[in-house]
Amino acid sequence: MSAIIEIENVVKTFGGIQSVKALDRVSLSIRAGEFVVFLGPSGCGKSTLLRMIAGLSQPSGGTIRVEGRLLRGRDPAVGMVFQSYTSFPWLRVDENVGFGLDLAGGDTRLRHEKVKDVLDRVALTRFAKSYPAQLSGGMQQRVAIARALAVEPRILLMDEPFGALDALTRVEMQTFLLDMRSKDRKTIVFVTHDIDEAMLLADRIVVLSPNPGQIAEIVDVDIPHPRTVDQTERADFTQLRHHLRRLLFSMVRNAA
Amino acid sequence: MTAYSIKEEAEMLAAPKREKTPAVELISIRRPLAGGISLTLSSLFFLVLLALWGAVSGSGLVSDFFLPTPLQVVQASWRLLYAENFVGDIGVSVYRVFIGFSIAAAIAVPLGVLMGSVQFFRSLLEPCLAFTRYMPATAFIPLLVLWLGIDDTQKFAVIFVGTFFTLTLMVMVSTLAVPIALIEAAIMLGATPLQLVSRVIWPAAKPAVFSDLRIVLGWAWTYIVIAEIVAASSGVGYIILSASRFMDTATIFVGIISIGVIGLISDVAFTVAARMLFPYLSSNRS
Numbered sequence: 001m002s003a004i005i006e007i008e009n010v011v012k013t014f015g016g017i018q019s020v021k022a023l024d025r026v027s028l029s030i031r032a033g034e035f036v037v038f039l040g041p042s043g044c045g046k047s048t049l050l051r052m053i054a055g056l057s058q059p060s061g062g063t064i065r066v067e068g069r070l071l072r073g074r075d076p077a078v079g080m081v082f083q084s085y086t087s088f089p090w091l092r093v094d095e096n097v098g099f100g101l102d103l104a105g106g107d108t109r110l111r112h113e114k115v116k117d118v119l120d121r122v123a124l125t126r127f128a129k130s131y132p133a134q135l136s137g138g139m140q141q142r143v144a145i146a147r148a149l150a151v152e153p154r155i156l157l158m159d160e161p162f163g164a165l166d167a168l169t170r171v172e173m174q175t176f177l178l179d180m181r182s183k184d185r186k187t188i189v190f191v192t193h194d195i196d197e198a199m200l201l202a203d204r205i206v207v208l209s210p211n212p213g214q215i216a217e218i219v220d221v222d223i224p225h226p227r228t229v230d231q232t233e234r235a236d237f238t239q240l241r242h243h244l245r246r247l248l249f250s251m252v253r254n255a256a
Numbered sequence: 257m258t259a260y261s262i263k264e265e266a267e268m269l270a271a272p273k274r275e276k277t278p279a280v281e282l283i284s285i286r287r288p289l290a291g292g293i294s295l296t297l298s299s300l301f302f303l304v305l306l307a308l309w310g311a312v313s314g315s316g317l318v319s320d321f322f323l324p325t326p327l328q329v330v331q332a333s334w335r336l337l338y339a340e341n342f343v344g345d346i347g348v349s350v351y352r353v354f355i356g357f358s359i360a361a362a363i364a365v366p367l368g369v370l371m372g373s374v375q376f377f378r379s380l381l382e383p384c385l386a387f388t389r390y391m392p393a394t395a396f397i398p399l400l401v402l403w404l405g406i407d408d409t410q411k412f413a414v415i416f417v418g419t420f421f422t423l424t425l426m427v428m429v430s431t432l433a434v435p436i437a438l439i440e441a442a443i444m445l446g447a448t449p450l451q452l453v454s455r456v457i458w459p460a461a462k463p464a465v466f467s468d469l470r471i472v473l474g475w476a477w478t479y480i481v482i483a484e485i486v487a488a489s490s491g492v493g494y495i496i497l498s499a500s501r502f503m504d505t506a507t508i509f510v511g512i513i514s515i516g517v518i519g520l521i522s523d524v525a526f527t528v529a530a531r532m533l534f535p536y537l538s539s540n541r542s
Contacts (some may be wrong), residue, residue, distance in 0.1 A: 056440055074443050085424045086441035100445030103455070131536040146442075151445055228295050 002027040003251050004067055004155060005053060010121065011061035012193055021212035022048045023125075025062070025175055028206060032154075033185040039192060039203035039244065041252050045143050045213025046191045050159050053189060054080050066155065079153030083160040085140045087132035087147070094119060094128040096143055100151035113152055121180065122146040142176070158190045162197070169220040174200055182226055195244045199223075207244065209251045217247060260418070283381060287300055290462025301473040305408050324506035332506035343493065346514060349480055349491040352408060357476045359377070364423040371424070372431020382428070385421050393418030393479055397486050405486035409428035411480060418479035423472045431457060463534050 005028075012023040023045040030036050038046035051057040055074040064071040066078060087096050093101075098115040117175060119125045122142040132140055141161055148156060162170045174197060181188065192198055198205050202221045209216040219240070223231065231237060289297075306326060312318055313325040314438065320328060336342035371378045396417045402412040434457050442456045484493025492511050499507035531538060 054444060056443065074446070076446060077446070080441070080444040082437050082441060084435070084437045086435075087436045088438065088456065088459070090462075090534070099442070099455075103442075103446050103448075134309055147441075147445065186524060 002032060002190045004032040004034075005189070006065040007049070007053070007062070009048070009062035010052065010059045010064060011130060012045065012052065012057070013060045017176070023059075024214050025058050025210035026213065026215055028218075030187065030189065035181065035188045035190065035191060035201060035203045037190045037194065037198040038208060039198040039205050039210035039248075040213075040216075041193060041210060041248055043213075044208040044210040044251070046193075047159055047206050048213065049208070050157050050191050053155075054078060054157050056080075056243040076151075077154045078157060079148035079151060079155070080157040080159070081141070081148050081161045083163045085132070085137070085144070085164070087140055087143050089132055091132075092128070092136070093124060093130050093132065093143055096132065097124075097146045097150050099147060104151070118146045118150045119139055121149070122176075136169070137165050137178055138173055141165065141173060141255075143182075145177075153186075155187045155189065158188065160193070163192070163194075170197070175229065177201065178227055179226075193246070193248075195241055198244070199237055199240055200227060200229065200232060205244070207247055211254075216251070219244070277433055321503065321505060323367040323466060324509055328506040329509045332504070333510040333514075336495070336507065336510055342510075342514075345491055346518070349484065349493065350518065352411040352483075352491065353415060353473075353476045353480050355408075355430065356412035356480070357419060357473055359412060360416045360420040360472075360476075364420050365427050365465060365469075366416040368424045368427025369431050369453065369458060369461065371428040372434075372461070378428065384427070385424055389421040389425060392488050394482055397483060401487055410487070411483045411491075415476045415479050419472050419476050422475075423468060426472065427461075427465050431461045433464060434460040463537060466526070466530055466533070470523065473522060474519055475525075477519060481515065508532050 006028060007030075009025045010023055011021070013019045013021050026045075026049060038049060040046045044117055046055065052059050053066070053071070055071055055078065058072075066075045088091075088099065091099065094115050097118055101111045101114060119128055122145060124139065124142055124146065127135060127139065132143060135143065139254045144161070162173045167171060178201065186193070188201075190198075190201060201222060205219040205221060206215055207217045207219065208214065213229065221240070223234070223236065232241075277399070281295070282289065309323075309324050313320060313323045324332070333342070361495055367377075367381070371381055393414060397414055400410050400413045404413055438456055438460055442452055447456065480491070481493035481496065484491040485497045488494040488497075490513055496508050496511035499505075499511065
């Protein structure tokens, strides 16, 4: 498979005189259809890197290419789901999901079909006419995922999308995401600091370390699909968990 | 109102014969009260004030030259309404406030949204607006009389000067309060800058802007009365001024109270309109 995202020597510094180097010469290439998780402690620059792939923030140095195009701002091939609830509160669920399609315009009936189809995929058909405030946290994040999927991005970026959810709902959403992905081989780049979440979801875990943000290690997760939460009890999972935990905690200790 | 309080209310309505609400529960922190109790309290306080006024003015402790009795005020308002076309004066004042405030809002709202959306315009205009805001509008009245005379244009101008600058800044602040995450989410869905303003920032800021308008409209009434007291031949302010020349305290009371009533009506109108315009705000998850 060819690279769909190519990150080359990316540097990101914040601030003026007392500038902080958030990322230092990060290079990575992500293949089409791959599920990559950026894992690391807070301050390792994982979200910063994701935001740069989204085009919401520009690298201070180096380049990012998406499908071969040099990235300058948001690319139509890239969609994003955020950690905070970003549903538009004044729009009903179906209007939220159709928002991106409405912006582009085009045939109304086709748009409606598309919205119905996506709502069905995230199991929210029953709530099409509800307002986001009437939904639970997990449902709101499903709206956000549906809204991102509706415009059919080839790459989906997810910035700790389940971070604000309770533990049970989080597992439910992880399962939902695995299931969704088994049907549609989108390229997904997912940011988290949750080791179990990373192992369950990823084809490849990119571990980042802070001060300055750099890639510490890249781990292939060779556990076959379909995966379930129960599999996280398996021996190879346990071994990986130990390894990742030791790696992350050594970073935190070094920082302290 | 949250669904929580509705539920509580339903419980109270369903079991009225249950124990009476203990007095302590009436003043619990952040505990919602049943709608009936709430309304009773609001009316009760009005009645207490009225009774206090009646008692003090009726007791003879204070001369009715300074404090007319409620009955005298009712009589005065009767006379004003039927013999002196007070409705016409109210109409004139409402008209002046409406036009003056509408002009201010029509410019302040788009400008505030623009300033809250694009740093360029914020840097360009904010210091100047903040500076002008501190100049009391009342100090401009002599100047405005000089420039514009004493007809309605001058009244509109006083209201404009009194409300425009602060309203613009308030709308800017309300616009800045729109979460950046909403804007970024829309960018990732392909929104152009123009679409960001019209389809995300404006609808997201609208409830707060609406509340800004409601607050500043109250100030407009202060300015119209001042403007009418300084120079006018009609309007509520003029009625108050001419009553004071004749030492007709009851009529002054009528003027002041009627502005209070108009304010209350416009407040209720805003609240009802907000409920219709922003149905999603009252439909929180239970």
